[in-house]
Amino acid sequence: MAERGYRNLNASVLRQISKVLEHDSTADIEPVLKRVYNSYSALRRAIGERQEKRRTVPDEDQEERCIPAKRRASYPAALSGFVSPIQAQRAPLELHLTNQKPLSCPLLHSVVFPLSHVVRDLLKLTADHESNLSAAALRCVLSGAPIWEGRSRAVIQVGENVVVKVAQHLDYDEHGVLEFLEQHVPNIAAPRPLGLIAIGPTSFMFMTKIPGATLETRWPSLPADAKAHIRCLLDQQLSDLRTLDLPPGSPLGSPVGRRLCKDVRRDERVSITPIYSEPQFNDFLLDSPTSRASSSYKEWLHSMLRADHRVVFTHADIHPRNIMVVDGPRGVVELSGILDWEASGFYPEYWEQLKALNTRSVKDDSDWWNHLPPCILGYDHEVVVDRVIEATAIY
Structure with a gap:
């Protein structure tokens, strides 16, 4: 199991580098390499720790920790890849992360646009716990309040003035466009971008909430x-x-x-x-x-x-x-x-x-x-x- 985790981690690193070069084959990839360097060892260590916990912690205890603090009867379809029915003695409508993984164990992620300090504070994320970003983001999103739902995407309020757009294969251009508008025509009443991460094929774009x-x-x-x-x-x-x-x-x-x-x-x-x-x-x-x-x-x-x-x-x-x-x-x-x-x-x-x-x-x-x-x-x-x-x- 650990070998598969290491393999997926390395694939995630390659995707991050490829994403930059996809837009510009001459781009400076030093920022990506620095980000990978700063988090890689912690991620590998976390994978090893997760494997160790699987050997020492009973499955029932692991299941208990992975239940989101707020339970809902259903989640938006865009989040279906991260929730599944609990098969054991739980009520049928109680949901949790796929494969019964504890939220304390990080899932592989990539940072497409850096998260703002507002979002990092919301996720209670510190530099020492960067490897837990995916788990922190999922816990926050799964306990949020959906304000719009489509077949493959949703908008979920996760803070007083913060929402996240969740979608499979989201067009990353929207976050860049919002940055462009903020820089060139700041009087336009558009959401302010707050960062974008991807966990597998699912993207999470954080932005300010437009009231009304x-x-x-x-x-x-x-x-x-x-x-x-x-x-x-x-x-x-x-x-x-x-x-x-x-x-x-x-x-x-x-x-x-x-x-x-x-x-x-x-x-x-x-x-x-x-x-x-x-x-x-x-x-x-x-x-x-x-x-x-x-x-x-x-x-x-x-x-x-x-x-x-x-x-x-x-x-x-x-x-x-x-x-x-x-x-x-x-x-x-x-x-x-x-x-x-x-x-x-x-x-x-x-x-x-x-x-x-x-x-x-x-x-x-x-x-x-x-x-x-x-x-x-x-x-x-x-x-x-x-x-x-x-x-x-x-x-």
């Missing part, structure tokens, strides 16, 4: 003046965001990581290589592996696409579910934040309107669509052409 409720839940009951007020506030935020022009020589798409373009529809398409011009972006839009359209038909569609738009920073998923609002001191509904920046980046100026309308169906009669921020409007031609492209050349 989603605009999606509040919108139907808002009076007309409140809707107009929210529209105005959104327009201010997105106008500020759109002041960020693409730096000369930089590729379109995400400003971090591999700097690729993303097109999220029924699924997500990502460009294979960086894109440096709008004509290349138009080629990407029409280059779908599921397309059955002929090359001449695609050429006809391509001829309708402009290639002279300004390229600006774009959220790319402006929808009421991603907008948070609170009641102000005088009962006025105020904007508290904008969520989900995974698909954001530098895109042609029409992209924000197009993506805001992506989820609108022909049967949707909500008046939200009449309240889109003015600064993103004016691109109906591009939206209509894209509808034709999606219906005939992508799927």
Whole structure:
């Protein structure tokens, strides 16, 4: 068992180094090597200690220690890899870590973005116990309060002002984008990134909690003046965001990581290589592996696409579910934040309107669509052409 632990530890070290080189083969890997050097011996020692405990501690006692302090009847599906029913004399709904491992025994992890002091304090983590990071994070997350759940991801509140997004194979770009926004447009009401770790294929992205409720839940009951007020506030935020022009020589798409373009529809398409011009972006839009359209038909569609738009920073998923609002001191509904920046980046100026309308169906009669921020409007031609492209050349 110890040999397998050592083997997995070494594989984790290689993954950390490979992750850095994946983005830039010339990158300075000294920080990674230092981090590995500082924790490697403690991790190997912990694996040996775990093996020793297995030989000396009864299974029943180990099981008792691995039960989270707060028990829940169920956990989000995104955490299913870390919890399983207790088969012994426990109640069927009491859950604990996979394989009945004590939480005091560290699971292999990698630090993608360093954890802030806020999160480290929350996890009660010190330099002397760095090897226990995965166990401390899981204990914290498993005892947190889910505030949103999807099929393979969840957002869990783990502190008064801290949440963690848990997902399988999370796009790491979102954390980098939030850092980018904090540096370049700090007035944008986005969550502040607090670090990201991976435990196996599951990622844990810590960030500040945006207070309030989603605009999606509040919108139907808002009076007309409140809707107009929210529209105005959104327009201010997105106008500020759109002041960020693409730096000369930089590729379109995400400003971090591999700097690729993303097109999220029924699924997500990502460009294979960086894109440096709008004509290349138009080629990407029409280059779908599921397309059955002929090359001449695609050429006809391509001829309708402009290639002279300004390229600006774009959220790319402006929808009421991603907008948070609170009641102000005088009962006025105020904007508290904008969520989900995974698909954001530098895109042609029409992209924000197009993506805001992506989820609108022909049967949707909500008046939200009449309240889109003015600064993103004016691109109906591009939206209509894209509808034709999606219906005939992508799927």
